[in-house]
Amino acid sequence: MSYRIGFLGPKATFTHLAVSKFFHEQIEQIPYATIPACMDAVAAGDVDFSIVPLENAIEGSVNLTVDYLVHEQPLHIVGEMVVPINQHFMVHPDRVSSWQQVDKIVSHSHAIAQCHRYLHNEFPQAEHSYAASTGAAAQFVSKHPEENAGVIANEMAAEVYGLSIVKKDIHDYHYNHTLFAILHPSMSEKPPVLPGYEGKDKTTIMVTLPSNQSGTLHQVLSAFAWRKLNMSKIESRPMKTGLGNYFFLIDLEHAMDSVLIPGAVNELEALGCGVKILGSYKAFYA
Ligand SMILES: O=C(O)C(=O)Cc1ccccc1
Numbered sequence: 001m002s003y004r005i006g007f008l009g010p011k012a013t014f015t016h017l018a019v020s021k022f023f024h025e026q027i028e029q030i031p032y033a034t035i036p037a038c039m040d041a042v043a044a045g046d047v048d049f050s051i052v053p054l055e056n057a058i059e060g061s062v063n064l065t066v067d068y069l070v071h072e073q074p075l076h077i078v079g080e081m082v083v084p085i086n087q088h089f090m091v092h093p094d095r096v097s098s099w100q101q102v103d104k105i106v107s108h109s110h111a112i113a114q115c116h117r118y119l120h121n122e123f124p125q126a127e128h129s130y131a132a133s134t135g136a137a138a139q140f141v142s143k144h145p146e147e148n149a150g151v152i153a154n155e156m157a158a159e160v161y162g163l164s165i166v167k168k169d170i171h172d173y174h175y176n177h178t179l180f181a182i183l184h185p186s187m188s189e190k191p192p193v194l195p196g197y198e199g200k201d202k203t204t205i206m207v208t209l210p211s212n213q214s215g216t217l218h219q220v221l222s223a224f225a226w227r228k229l230n231m232s233k234i235e236s237r238p239m240k241t242g243l244g245n246y247f248f249l250i251d252l253e254h255a256m257d258s259v260l261i262p263g264a265v266n267e268l269e270a271l272g273c274g275v276k277i278l279g280s281y282k283a284f285y286a
Contacts (some may be wrong), residue, residue: 003192004028006038006047012157013135018083018089018180019051021286022193028091034132035064036179042183044124051189054181056085059113066237068215070206070277071108077279079182079191083286087171088153090138090144090163097226099166104129105171106137106148107152109180115152126138138163179283187279199282200234201255204246205265207248210272217248223267224252227260249278256280 005023008015009031019029032038036050042050053062054077069075091099105112105119106129112119119126131137134153141151144163150161151163158165182191193199224231230253239245254261256277268275 002026002028003049004030004047006030006032006041006197008038008048008052009033009134010133010135010139012138012154012160013133014083014085014135014154014178015051015180016135016235017154017156018081018286021083021219022197022284023083024192024194027192033136035062036068039065039068039075039183043073043075043185048184049189050075051081051180052183053082053110053178055179056110056114057063057175057177058171062110063235063237065070067240069183070237071240074184075185076187076189077174077181078184078187078189079199080202080283081180081193081194081286082177082283083180084243085114085171085176085178086154086169087111087176088155088158088165089101089115089118089167089170090151090153090158092136092147093143093151093162093164094145095148096164096166102148102150104147104149105152106131106141106147106149108132108134108137111137111152114171114173114176116211118170119225126150134174135160165262176202182281187277193284195196197234197284199284201253201280202283203252203254203256203261203280204278205250205252206278207250207268208250208274208275208278211228211245213272216271219271220248220268220273223264223271224250227247227264229254229260 138157233251236246
């Protein structure tokens, strides 16, 4: 069977690079202009899986992905791909000789954030302009030579959109990895990742706390701790129902089982928490 994989496009985004690395070249790759469009496409069955950025080692979570997943489009995470990210500075070929005079930097918000120190030091006056992806930024500048703009994107984007790389590796921290989520409506679906990637077990759980009850977060953490369920991340995001209302996203370094995780979930529910398993899956490393 030939799979259809949706991803945050256009061509040559970092998400596209991740898809090309982890999936067979014969799969059909379908770019979408935004993260919500990718997620809607897999929910509607237009593609078999969708790939979107979820978290970066420097900038943290991609809030648009987390929030759309939790509030708008209840999909499951069925896999994760972790990829090193190298950010390069590029300009339209007509502007190579004056690249240090650009007055605008165009890219995805996470790419700009990953290069903040470099931009602050080298282009303190330049305006930052945010695009839906690094690929979209590269495509825009390639079509607009009249813009005195620089783009932050990857090598493939420079090639595909005919831009000239004038400074390589401008990300502020050497360890700049991004984690891409593989999404599907059903939790048990397995993505057709290439053989050879073993993957590490992971389960992601969303927890809401009962209101006005002191000590509940401590009890939540205890439910995982005494079962020796290793927690690799806890993050809070707004419920969007009022100031001070948050939900928690918890990552466990364990696969779903029939005893420990269900036991913890029952305990949390008995405390009055809302619990939803967003996925139990393999995290694959490039
Ligand atoms: O914009 C892209 O190319 C993406 O795929 C999102 C992203 C942006 C910055 C680093 C990693 C992924």
